[in-house]
Amino acid sequence: MSEAPHGAPIKTPGQLIAAIIASFAVPIAIIVLLVIYVDNSTRTGAGTDSLSEAEVSARIKPLAQVDIRDANAPRVFKTGEEVYKAVCSACHASGAAGAPKFTNTADWAPRIAQGFDTLLHTALAGKGAMPPRGGTSPDDYSDFEIARAVTYMANNSGASFPEPAQPAAGAAAAASGAAAAAPAGASDTGAAQAAAAMAAMASVPQAAAPAAGGTQSADASQAGKALYQQVCQACHAAGVLNAPKFGDKEAWAARMKDPIDTVYNYALHGKGAMPPKGGSTASDADVKAAVDYMISAAK
Known part of the structure:
Protein backbone atom coordinates (compact mmCIF):
# COMPACT_ATOMS: atom_id res chain seq x y z
CA MET A 1 0.00 0.00 0.00
CA SER A 2 1.45 3.41 -0.93
CA GLU A 3 1.43 6.40 1.41
CA ALA A 4 -0.51 9.58 0.59
CA PRO A 5 1.73 12.30 -0.84
CA HIS A 6 2.69 15.16 1.52
CA GLY A 7 1.46 18.62 0.49
CA ALA A 8 3.61 21.81 0.87
CA PRO A 9 2.35 24.28 3.58
CA ILE A 10 2.77 27.20 1.20
CA LYS A 11 0.64 26.67 -1.83
CA THR A 12 -0.07 30.15 -3.09
CA PRO A 13 1.99 33.29 -3.72
CA GLY A 14 0.04 35.15 -1.00
CA GLN A 15 1.01 32.57 1.60
CA LEU A 16 4.65 32.89 0.54
CA ILE A 17 4.60 36.68 0.94
CA ALA A 18 2.91 36.38 4.36
CA ALA A 19 5.52 33.90 5.53
CA ILE A 20 8.39 36.13 4.43
CA ILE A 21 6.90 39.17 6.21
CA ALA A 22 6.26 37.14 9.38
CA SER A 23 9.84 35.85 9.41
CA PHE A 24 11.04 39.45 9.68
CA ALA A 25 8.23 41.02 11.74
CA VAL A 26 8.01 38.46 14.52
CA PRO A 27 11.72 38.66 15.60
CA ILE A 28 11.63 42.44 15.38
CA ALA A 29 8.53 42.58 17.57
CA ILE A 30 10.12 40.25 20.09
CA ILE A 31 13.30 42.39 20.24
CA VAL A 32 11.28 45.60 20.73
CA LEU A 33 9.25 44.04 23.54
CA LEU A 34 12.42 42.84 25.28
CA VAL A 35 13.99 46.32 25.09
CA ILE A 36 10.85 47.91 26.52
CA TYR A 37 10.78 45.33 29.29
CA VAL A 38 14.41 45.95 30.24
CA ASP A 39 14.18 49.74 30.13
CA ASN A 40 10.66 50.50 31.30
CA SER A 41 11.53 53.82 33.05
CA THR A 42 10.01 57.06 31.88
CA ARG A 43 12.22 58.76 29.35
CA THR A 44 12.05 62.36 28.31
CA GLY A 45 13.75 64.13 25.51
CA ALA A 46 16.66 66.49 26.16
CA GLY A 47 15.46 69.89 27.34
CA THR A 48 11.85 68.86 27.84
CA ASP A 49 12.00 69.70 31.60
CA SER A 50 13.61 73.13 31.18
CA LEU A 51 10.26 74.85 31.75
CA SER A 52 9.29 72.80 34.79
CA GLU A 53 8.52 74.70 38.00
CA ALA A 54 11.64 73.43 39.75
CA GLU A 55 13.96 74.38 36.88
CA VAL A 56 12.45 77.84 36.49
CA SER A 57 12.66 78.49 40.25
CA ALA A 58 16.33 77.47 40.28
CA ARG A 59 17.14 79.86 37.40
CA ILE A 60 15.43 82.91 38.89
CA LYS A 61 16.60 82.27 42.47
CA PRO A 62 18.29 85.45 43.84
CA LEU A 63 22.01 85.29 44.52
CA ALA A 64 21.73 86.94 47.96
CA GLN A 65 19.23 86.26 50.71
CA VAL A 66 18.28 88.14 53.88
CA ASP A 67 18.40 86.16 57.10
CA ILE A 68 16.25 87.93 59.70
CA ARG A 69 17.03 87.16 63.32
CA ASP A 70 15.47 88.27 66.57
CA ALA A 71 18.14 90.35 68.32
CA ASN A 72 16.40 89.80 71.67
CA ALA A 73 16.20 86.04 71.34
CA PRO A 74 18.58 84.06 73.58
CA ARG A 75 21.65 82.94 71.68
CA VAL A 76 21.99 79.24 71.07
CA PHE A 77 25.69 78.43 71.04
CA LYS A 78 27.09 75.92 68.57
CA THR A 79 28.87 72.87 69.92
CA GLY A 80 32.55 72.33 69.31
CA GLU A 81 31.76 69.59 66.80
CA GLU A 82 29.39 71.86 64.86
CA VAL A 83 31.98 74.65 64.64
CA TYR A 84 34.65 72.16 63.62
CA LYS A 85 32.52 70.73 60.80
CA ALA A 86 31.43 74.18 59.57
CA VAL A 87 34.80 75.98 59.76
CA CYS A 88 37.84 74.06 60.97
CA SER A 89 37.43 70.83 58.98
CA ALA A 90 38.30 72.64 55.74
CA CYS A 91 41.98 72.42 56.73
CA HIS A 92 42.20 70.24 59.84
CA ALA A 93 40.37 67.24 58.34
CA SER A 94 43.13 66.73 55.77
CA GLY A 95 45.99 68.64 57.39
CA ALA A 96 46.10 71.20 54.58
CA ALA A 97 48.64 74.06 54.73
CA GLY A 98 50.41 72.49 57.70
CA ALA A 99 47.32 72.42 59.95
CA PRO A 100 47.45 69.65 62.60
CA LYS A 101 45.25 66.87 61.25
CA PHE A 102 42.17 66.01 63.29
CA THR A 103 42.71 62.96 65.57
CA ASN A 104 46.40 62.80 64.62
CA THR A 105 48.05 62.66 68.04
CA ALA A 106 51.53 63.17 66.61
CA ASP A 107 50.47 66.47 65.00
CA TRP A 108 48.66 67.70 68.08
CA ALA A 109 51.03 66.60 70.85
CA PRO A 110 53.44 69.58 70.63
CA ARG A 111 50.52 72.00 70.41
CA ILE A 112 48.67 70.44 73.34
CA ALA A 113 51.86 70.70 75.39
CA GLN A 114 51.67 74.50 75.04
CA GLY A 115 48.37 74.53 76.93
CA PHE A 116 44.79 75.43 76.14
CA ASP A 117 45.32 79.18 76.51
CA THR A 118 47.97 79.24 73.80
CA LEU A 119 45.82 77.10 71.50
CA LEU A 120 42.84 79.40 71.97
CA HIS A 121 44.98 82.48 71.41
CA THR A 122 46.31 80.98 68.17
CA ALA A 123 42.79 80.16 66.99
CA LEU A 124 41.52 83.67 67.75
CA ALA A 125 44.52 85.62 66.47
CA GLY A 126 45.55 83.36 63.60
CA LYS A 127 48.93 81.84 62.82
CA GLY A 128 50.74 81.10 59.57
CA ALA A 129 48.26 80.25 56.85
CA MET A 130 45.34 80.16 59.30
CA PRO A 131 43.44 83.47 59.44
CA PRO A 132 42.07 84.81 62.75
CA ARG A 133 39.06 82.82 63.92
CA GLY A 134 39.44 80.51 60.93
CA GLY A 135 38.28 83.30 58.63
CA THR A 136 35.01 83.95 60.47
CA SER A 137 33.86 86.99 62.43
CA PRO A 138 32.58 87.36 66.03
CA ASP A 139 29.09 87.71 64.57
CA ASP A 140 29.42 84.23 63.05
CA TYR A 141 30.99 82.45 66.01
CA SER A 142 31.70 83.83 69.47
CA ASP A 143 34.96 83.37 71.37
CA PHE A 144 33.16 80.77 73.47
CA GLU A 145 32.21 78.76 70.37
CA ILE A 146 35.76 79.00 69.03
CA ALA A 147 37.02 77.76 72.41
CA ARG A 148 34.58 74.86 72.19
CA ALA A 149 35.94 73.95 68.75
CA VAL A 150 39.54 74.07 70.04
CA THR A 151 38.59 71.82 72.95
CA TYR A 152 36.77 69.40 70.65
CA MET A 153 39.72 69.06 68.26
CA ALA A 154 42.34 68.83 70.98
CA ASN A 155 40.42 66.31 73.10
CA ASN A 156 39.89 64.09 70.05
CA SER A 157 43.63 64.23 69.43
CA GLY A 158 44.98 63.27 72.82
CA ALA A 159 44.16 66.15 75.18
CA SER A 160 41.78 66.21 78.14
CA PHE A 161 40.85 69.89 78.39
CA PRO A 162 37.69 70.74 80.36
CA GLU A 163 34.73 72.17 78.46
CA PRO A 164 34.90 76.02 78.42
CA ALA A 165 32.51 77.81 80.75
CA GLN A 166 29.46 79.20 78.93
CA PRO A 167 29.07 83.01 79.03
CA ALA A 168 26.36 84.50 81.22
CA ALA A 169 22.92 84.88 79.67
CA GLY A 170 23.12 88.67 79.75
CA ALA A 171 26.29 88.89 77.70
CA ALA A 172 24.52 89.20 74.35
CA ALA A 173 22.17 91.89 75.67
CA ALA A 174 25.11 93.82 77.08
CA ALA A 175 26.84 93.67 73.72
CA SER A 176 23.78 95.04 71.96
CA GLY A 177 23.46 97.84 74.49
CA ALA A 178 27.10 98.81 74.10
CA ALA A 179 26.80 98.95 70.33
CA ALA A 180 23.74 101.18 70.58
CA ALA A 181 25.49 103.48 73.04
CA ALA A 182 28.50 104.02 70.77
CA PRO A 183 28.88 107.68 69.81
CA ALA A 184 27.70 108.83 66.40
CA GLY A 185 30.41 108.62 63.77
CA ALA A 186 32.40 106.02 65.67
CA SER A 187 34.07 103.44 63.47
CA ASP A 188 32.52 100.01 63.08
CA THR A 189 35.66 98.46 64.58
CA GLY A 190 35.47 100.66 67.68
CA ALA A 191 31.80 99.92 68.18
CA ALA A 192 32.38 96.20 67.78
CA GLN A 193 35.25 96.29 70.29
CA ALA A 194 33.13 98.21 72.79
CA ALA A 195 30.31 95.71 72.37
CA ALA A 196 32.71 92.82 72.85
CA ALA A 197 34.18 94.44 75.97
CA MET A 198 30.76 94.95 77.52
CA ALA A 199 29.78 91.39 76.67
CA ALA A 200 33.00 90.10 78.22
CA MET A 201 32.46 92.07 81.41
CA ALA A 202 28.88 90.87 81.64
CA SER A 203 30.03 87.28 81.36
CA VAL A 204 32.60 87.50 84.17
CA PRO A 205 31.73 84.94 86.88
CA GLN A 206 31.49 86.61 90.25
CA ALA A 207 33.38 84.73 92.91
CA ALA A 208 32.62 85.11 96.55
CA ALA A 209 34.51 87.94 98.24
CA PRO A 210 37.49 86.65 100.24
CA ALA A 211 37.40 86.86 103.98
Whole structure:
Protein backbone atom coordinates (compact mmCIF):
# COMPACT_ATOMS: atom_id res chain seq x y z
CA MET A 1 0.00 0.00 0.00
CA SER A 2 1.45 3.41 -0.93
CA GLU A 3 1.43 6.40 1.41
CA ALA A 4 -0.51 9.58 0.59
CA PRO A 5 1.73 12.30 -0.84
CA HIS A 6 2.69 15.16 1.52
CA GLY A 7 1.46 18.62 0.49
CA ALA A 8 3.61 21.81 0.87
CA PRO A 9 2.35 24.28 3.58
CA ILE A 10 2.77 27.20 1.20
CA LYS A 11 0.64 26.67 -1.83
CA THR A 12 -0.07 30.15 -3.09
CA PRO A 13 1.99 33.29 -3.72
CA GLY A 14 0.04 35.15 -1.00
CA GLN A 15 1.01 32.57 1.60
CA LEU A 16 4.65 32.89 0.54
CA ILE A 17 4.60 36.68 0.94
CA ALA A 18 2.91 36.38 4.36
CA ALA A 19 5.52 33.90 5.53
CA ILE A 20 8.39 36.13 4.43
CA ILE A 21 6.90 39.17 6.21
CA ALA A 22 6.26 37.14 9.38
CA SER A 23 9.84 35.85 9.41
CA PHE A 24 11.04 39.45 9.68
CA ALA A 25 8.23 41.02 11.74
CA VAL A 26 8.01 38.46 14.52
CA PRO A 27 11.72 38.66 15.60
CA ILE A 28 11.63 42.44 15.38
CA ALA A 29 8.53 42.58 17.57
CA ILE A 30 10.12 40.25 20.09
CA ILE A 31 13.30 42.39 20.24
CA VAL A 32 11.28 45.60 20.73
CA LEU A 33 9.25 44.04 23.54
CA LEU A 34 12.42 42.84 25.28
CA VAL A 35 13.99 46.32 25.09
CA ILE A 36 10.85 47.91 26.52
CA TYR A 37 10.78 45.33 29.29
CA VAL A 38 14.41 45.95 30.24
CA ASP A 39 14.18 49.74 30.13
CA ASN A 40 10.66 50.50 31.30
CA SER A 41 11.53 53.82 33.05
CA THR A 42 10.01 57.06 31.88
CA ARG A 43 12.22 58.76 29.35
CA THR A 44 12.05 62.36 28.31
CA GLY A 45 13.75 64.13 25.51
CA ALA A 46 16.66 66.49 26.16
CA GLY A 47 15.46 69.89 27.34
CA THR A 48 11.85 68.86 27.84
CA ASP A 49 12.00 69.70 31.60
CA SER A 50 13.61 73.13 31.18
CA LEU A 51 10.26 74.85 31.75
CA SER A 52 9.29 72.80 34.79
CA GLU A 53 8.52 74.70 38.00
CA ALA A 54 11.64 73.43 39.75
CA GLU A 55 13.96 74.38 36.88
CA VAL A 56 12.45 77.84 36.49
CA SER A 57 12.66 78.49 40.25
CA ALA A 58 16.33 77.47 40.28
CA ARG A 59 17.14 79.86 37.40
CA ILE A 60 15.43 82.91 38.89
CA LYS A 61 16.60 82.27 42.47
CA PRO A 62 18.29 85.45 43.84
CA LEU A 63 22.01 85.29 44.52
CA ALA A 64 21.73 86.94 47.96
CA GLN A 65 19.23 86.26 50.71
CA VAL A 66 18.28 88.14 53.88
CA ASP A 67 18.40 86.16 57.10
CA ILE A 68 16.25 87.93 59.70
CA ARG A 69 17.03 87.16 63.32
CA ASP A 70 15.47 88.27 66.57
CA ALA A 71 18.14 90.35 68.32
CA ASN A 72 16.40 89.80 71.67
CA ALA A 73 16.20 86.04 71.34
CA PRO A 74 18.58 84.06 73.58
CA ARG A 75 21.65 82.94 71.68
CA VAL A 76 21.99 79.24 71.07
CA PHE A 77 25.69 78.43 71.04
CA LYS A 78 27.09 75.92 68.57
CA THR A 79 28.87 72.87 69.92
CA GLY A 80 32.55 72.33 69.31
CA GLU A 81 31.76 69.59 66.80
CA GLU A 82 29.39 71.86 64.86
CA VAL A 83 31.98 74.65 64.64
CA TYR A 84 34.65 72.16 63.62
CA LYS A 85 32.52 70.73 60.80
CA ALA A 86 31.43 74.18 59.57
CA VAL A 87 34.80 75.98 59.76
CA CYS A 88 37.84 74.06 60.97
CA SER A 89 37.43 70.83 58.98
CA ALA A 90 38.30 72.64 55.74
CA CYS A 91 41.98 72.42 56.73
CA HIS A 92 42.20 70.24 59.84
CA ALA A 93 40.37 67.24 58.34
CA SER A 94 43.13 66.73 55.77
CA GLY A 95 45.99 68.64 57.39
CA ALA A 96 46.10 71.20 54.58
CA ALA A 97 48.64 74.06 54.73
CA GLY A 98 50.41 72.49 57.70
CA ALA A 99 47.32 72.42 59.95
CA PRO A 100 47.45 69.65 62.60
CA LYS A 101 45.25 66.87 61.25
CA PHE A 102 42.17 66.01 63.29
CA THR A 103 42.71 62.96 65.57
CA ASN A 104 46.40 62.80 64.62
CA THR A 105 48.05 62.66 68.04
CA ALA A 106 51.53 63.17 66.61
CA ASP A 107 50.47 66.47 65.00
CA TRP A 108 48.66 67.70 68.08
CA ALA A 109 51.03 66.60 70.85
CA PRO A 110 53.44 69.58 70.63
CA ARG A 111 50.52 72.00 70.41
CA ILE A 112 48.67 70.44 73.34
CA ALA A 113 51.86 70.70 75.39
CA GLN A 114 51.67 74.50 75.04
CA GLY A 115 48.37 74.53 76.93
CA PHE A 116 44.79 75.43 76.14
CA ASP A 117 45.32 79.18 76.51
CA THR A 118 47.97 79.24 73.80
CA LEU A 119 45.82 77.10 71.50
CA LEU A 120 42.84 79.40 71.97
CA HIS A 121 44.98 82.48 71.41
CA THR A 122 46.31 80.98 68.17
CA ALA A 123 42.79 80.16 66.99
CA LEU A 124 41.52 83.67 67.75
CA ALA A 125 44.52 85.62 66.47
CA GLY A 126 45.55 83.36 63.60
CA LYS A 127 48.93 81.84 62.82
CA GLY A 128 50.74 81.10 59.57
CA ALA A 129 48.26 80.25 56.85
CA MET A 130 45.34 80.16 59.30
CA PRO A 131 43.44 83.47 59.44
CA PRO A 132 42.07 84.81 62.75
CA ARG A 133 39.06 82.82 63.92
CA GLY A 134 39.44 80.51 60.93
CA GLY A 135 38.28 83.30 58.63
CA THR A 136 35.01 83.95 60.47
CA SER A 137 33.86 86.99 62.43
CA PRO A 138 32.58 87.36 66.03
CA ASP A 139 29.09 87.71 64.57
CA ASP A 140 29.42 84.23 63.05
CA TYR A 141 30.99 82.45 66.01
CA SER A 142 31.70 83.83 69.47
CA ASP A 143 34.96 83.37 71.37
CA PHE A 144 33.16 80.77 73.47
CA GLU A 145 32.21 78.76 70.37
CA ILE A 146 35.76 79.00 69.03
CA ALA A 147 37.02 77.76 72.41
CA ARG A 148 34.58 74.86 72.19
CA ALA A 149 35.94 73.95 68.75
CA VAL A 150 39.54 74.07 70.04
CA THR A 151 38.59 71.82 72.95
CA TYR A 152 36.77 69.40 70.65
CA MET A 153 39.72 69.06 68.26
CA ALA A 154 42.34 68.83 70.98
CA ASN A 155 40.42 66.31 73.10
CA ASN A 156 39.89 64.09 70.05
CA SER A 157 43.63 64.23 69.43
CA GLY A 158 44.98 63.27 72.82
CA ALA A 159 44.16 66.15 75.18
CA SER A 160 41.78 66.21 78.14
CA PHE A 161 40.85 69.89 78.39
CA PRO A 162 37.69 70.74 80.36
CA GLU A 163 34.73 72.17 78.46
CA PRO A 164 34.90 76.02 78.42
CA ALA A 165 32.51 77.81 80.75
CA GLN A 166 29.46 79.20 78.93
CA PRO A 167 29.07 83.01 79.03
CA ALA A 168 26.36 84.50 81.22
CA ALA A 169 22.92 84.88 79.67
CA GLY A 170 23.12 88.67 79.75
CA ALA A 171 26.29 88.89 77.70
CA ALA A 172 24.52 89.20 74.35
CA ALA A 173 22.17 91.89 75.67
CA ALA A 174 25.11 93.82 77.08
CA ALA A 175 26.84 93.67 73.72
CA SER A 176 23.78 95.04 71.96
CA GLY A 177 23.46 97.84 74.49
CA ALA A 178 27.10 98.81 74.10
CA ALA A 179 26.80 98.95 70.33
CA ALA A 180 23.74 101.18 70.58
CA ALA A 181 25.49 103.48 73.04
CA ALA A 182 28.50 104.02 70.77
CA PRO A 183 28.88 107.68 69.81
CA ALA A 184 27.70 108.83 66.40
CA GLY A 185 30.41 108.62 63.77
CA ALA A 186 32.40 106.02 65.67
CA SER A 187 34.07 103.44 63.47
CA ASP A 188 32.52 100.01 63.08
CA THR A 189 35.66 98.46 64.58
CA GLY A 190 35.47 100.66 67.68
CA ALA A 191 31.80 99.92 68.18
CA ALA A 192 32.38 96.20 67.78
CA GLN A 193 35.25 96.29 70.29
CA ALA A 194 33.13 98.21 72.79
CA ALA A 195 30.31 95.71 72.37
CA ALA A 196 32.71 92.82 72.85
CA ALA A 197 34.18 94.44 75.97
CA MET A 198 30.76 94.95 77.52
CA ALA A 199 29.78 91.39 76.67
CA ALA A 200 33.00 90.10 78.22
CA MET A 201 32.46 92.07 81.41
CA ALA A 202 28.88 90.87 81.64
CA SER A 203 30.03 87.28 81.36
CA VAL A 204 32.60 87.50 84.17
CA PRO A 205 31.73 84.94 86.88
CA GLN A 206 31.49 86.61 90.25
CA ALA A 207 33.38 84.73 92.91
CA ALA A 208 32.62 85.11 96.55
CA ALA A 209 34.51 87.94 98.24
CA PRO A 210 37.49 86.65 100.24
CA ALA A 211 37.40 86.86 103.98
CA ALA A 212 39.33 89.64 105.66
CA GLY A 213 42.95 88.79 106.23
CA GLY A 214 42.84 85.97 103.65
CA THR A 215 46.19 84.72 102.45
CA GLN A 216 47.41 84.15 98.92
CA SER A 217 46.63 80.81 97.29
CA ALA A 218 49.11 78.05 98.09
CA ASP A 219 50.01 77.70 94.40
CA ALA A 220 50.13 81.24 93.02
CA SER A 221 50.79 80.05 89.50
CA GLN A 222 47.72 77.83 89.44
CA ALA A 223 45.62 80.56 91.07
CA GLY A 224 46.73 83.05 88.42
CA LYS A 225 45.96 80.63 85.60
CA ALA A 226 42.52 79.86 87.04
CA LEU A 227 41.63 83.55 87.37
CA TYR A 228 42.85 84.21 83.82
CA GLN A 229 40.63 81.43 82.45
CA GLN A 230 37.61 82.63 84.45
CA VAL A 231 37.96 86.39 83.97
CA CYS A 232 40.92 87.82 82.07
CA GLN A 233 40.73 85.78 78.88
CA ALA A 234 37.37 87.35 78.04
CA CYS A 235 39.33 90.38 76.79
CA HIS A 236 43.00 89.38 76.73
CA ALA A 237 42.55 86.26 74.58
CA ALA A 238 41.31 88.35 71.64
CA GLY A 239 42.81 91.74 72.52
CA VAL A 240 39.45 93.45 73.05
CA LEU A 241 39.79 97.26 73.20
CA ASN A 242 43.57 97.06 72.86
CA ALA A 243 44.02 94.76 75.84
CA PRO A 244 47.44 93.07 75.41
CA LYS A 245 46.77 89.68 73.87
CA PHE A 246 47.79 86.58 75.75
CA GLY A 247 51.18 85.43 74.52
CA ASP A 248 51.80 88.57 72.42
CA LYS A 249 55.38 89.51 73.35
CA GLU A 250 55.28 92.86 71.57
CA ALA A 251 52.05 93.99 73.20
CA TRP A 252 53.24 93.02 76.69
CA ALA A 253 56.71 94.51 76.18
CA ALA A 254 55.15 97.96 75.99
CA ARG A 255 53.37 97.35 79.32
CA MET A 256 56.47 95.97 80.98
CA LYS A 257 58.30 99.23 80.47
CA ASP A 258 56.44 100.33 83.61
CA PRO A 259 57.42 98.94 87.01
CA ILE A 260 55.63 95.72 87.92
CA ASP A 261 53.84 97.49 90.79
CA THR A 262 52.33 99.90 88.25
CA VAL A 263 51.09 96.98 86.14
CA TYR A 264 49.60 95.39 89.27
CA ASN A 265 47.91 98.71 90.06
CA TYR A 266 46.27 98.78 86.62
CA ALA A 267 44.87 95.29 87.16
CA LEU A 268 43.69 96.02 90.71
CA HIS A 269 42.15 99.45 90.14
CA GLY A 270 41.31 99.41 86.44
CA LYS A 271 42.55 101.34 83.46
CA GLY A 272 40.61 102.64 80.46
CA ALA A 273 37.82 100.20 79.59
CA MET A 274 39.10 97.55 82.03
CA PRO A 275 37.22 97.63 85.35
CA PRO A 276 39.02 97.00 88.65
CA LYS A 277 40.06 93.37 88.93
CA GLY A 278 38.45 92.76 85.53
CA GLY A 279 35.02 93.08 87.14
CA SER A 280 35.59 90.18 89.54
CA THR A 281 35.81 89.98 93.33
CA ALA A 282 39.06 88.02 93.39
CA SER A 283 41.67 88.70 96.04
CA ASP A 284 44.53 91.12 95.33
CA ALA A 285 46.99 88.24 95.53
CA ASP A 286 45.13 86.23 92.89
CA VAL A 287 44.85 89.26 90.59
CA LYS A 288 48.61 89.77 90.83
CA ALA A 289 49.11 86.05 90.18
CA ALA A 290 46.98 86.36 87.03
CA VAL A 291 49.16 89.28 85.86
CA ASP A 292 52.29 87.20 86.50
CA TYR A 293 50.75 84.29 84.57
CA MET A 294 50.04 86.48 81.52
CA ILE A 295 53.45 88.12 81.64
CA SER A 296 55.23 84.76 81.87
CA ALA A 297 53.35 83.56 78.77
CA ALA A 298 54.63 86.57 76.82
CA LYS A 299 58.31 86.10 77.65
